[in-house]
Amino acid sequence: MSAVPPPAATAAAGRPDGWSQRWRDNSPRWIHTSQGGFDQRRYEVVELPEAPARSFVARHHYLAGWPATVHRFGLLDLRAVPDEHAITVQGYSLVGVVVLGSPMNDRVLTNVFPDLEPFGQSLEMSRICLDDTVPGNGESWTVTRALHLAAGHGIRGVVTFADPEPQLRRLADGTVLGSPTGHLGIMYQALNARFTGRATPRTLTLLPDGTVLTARSTAKIIGQESGAAAVARRLHELGATPATAGQDPRTWLRGALAEIGARRRRHPGTYRYALRAGRTRAERTRTRIALAALPYPKHPAPRGPLDQSLHNAK
Known part of the structure; x- marks a missing residue:
C-alpha cells in the first residue's frame, strides 16, 4: 500500500x-x-x-x-x-x-x-x-x-x-x-x-551526521546522569576521543564536540x-x-511559474 x-x-x-x-x-x-x-x-x-x-x-x-x-x-x-x-x-x-x-x-x-x-x-x-x-x-x-x-x-x-x-x-x-x-x-x-x-527560540548543537545533541543529552553528560554512557558512546562513534579517568565531563564534552566538528545553529x-x-x-x-488560538501555519502560495506548475502537478 x-x-x-x-x-x-x-x-x-x-x-x-x-x-x-x-x-x-x-x-x-x-x-x-x-x-x-x-x-x-x-x-x-x-x-x-x-x-x-x-x-x-x-x-x-x-x-x-x-x-x-x-x-x-x-x-x-x-x-x-x-x-x-x-x-x-x-x-x-x-x-x-x-x-x-x-x-x-x-x-x-x-x-x-x-x-x-x-x-x-x-x-x-x-x-x-x-x-x-x-x-x-x-x-x-x-x-x-x-x-x-x-x-x-x-x-x-x-x-x-x-x-x-x-x-x-x-x-x-x-x-x-x-x-x-x-x-x-x-x-x-x-x-x-x-x-x-x-x-522558545534556541540554539541547536548539530552533530556531523545531521542529528541534534539535545539539551537533555548534554545535561546527562555534564551531570553524569543515567544515560550519559549512551550519549558518550554516540559521540565516540562520530570520532570523539573517550574521556580520561577523572576528566571533568563539561571539559570533555566541549573538546569532543570541537573534535568531531559539531556546529551551532539558531532555531526560531x-x-x-x-x-x-x-x-x-x-x-x-x-x-x-x-x-x-492563532491561525494555522500553511505552506506559502506559489510565487512564480515554476512554483505554480509544481503546485498544480499535485
Missing part, C-alpha cells in the same frame, strides 16, 4: 492535499487517500510497554533519540500476517506508535495548561509514527484513541510540537535519512488542536499545538488552554 508521491508533493510535504506521511526505516513515505480509506475495523490501539514502542520508533522514525516516556500506545493491524521482521504485540503486527512523555521543563506544560498538574494531568506528545502500511487518515483516529486511553490515567491536556525545519541525518555509509521538508503540524490541525505559535522555535484529553466531551471542555 505504500507509495512515493510525485516530486511536487514531496516538496510540499504536509499540505492537506490528500497525501499522508508515513515512515519506514527512518525515512518518510507518502500515501494518497485515493489508495483506499482507513478501515477502523482492521485496527486497535492498545497500551504498550516500553520495549516494543522503543524498537518501533528506532526502526522507523526520523528522530534517533528516545524521549522520557510516561504512556505509550500502539496501533495494531488485526488482519495482517506478521512476517519475520514484524514487531508484534499480542500476536498482531505493530504498525504505529504514539508516545506521551515528560519534557525537560514543566513550564512547557504549565504555560499551556496552568490548571493541570504537570506530568500527572498534562504531558507532551513526543512521538507519532505510523508505518507505510497504514492507509491515509489513520493518524487522527490513532491519536484520538490514544488520548482516550490516556484520559483513563487522568491526562487532560497534551502539548505537542511540529518542527518546520528539515530533519536529516547521515549514516556512516553516506545514506541520508529523515524528513527533508520539516513539518507544519497538518495532522494536529486535522484534530482541531489549538495552534499557539512558536516555542518549533510550532506548538495543544490538545484536550478526556473520556467525555464534558471532561475535555473543562480543560482551560491559557494561550490564545
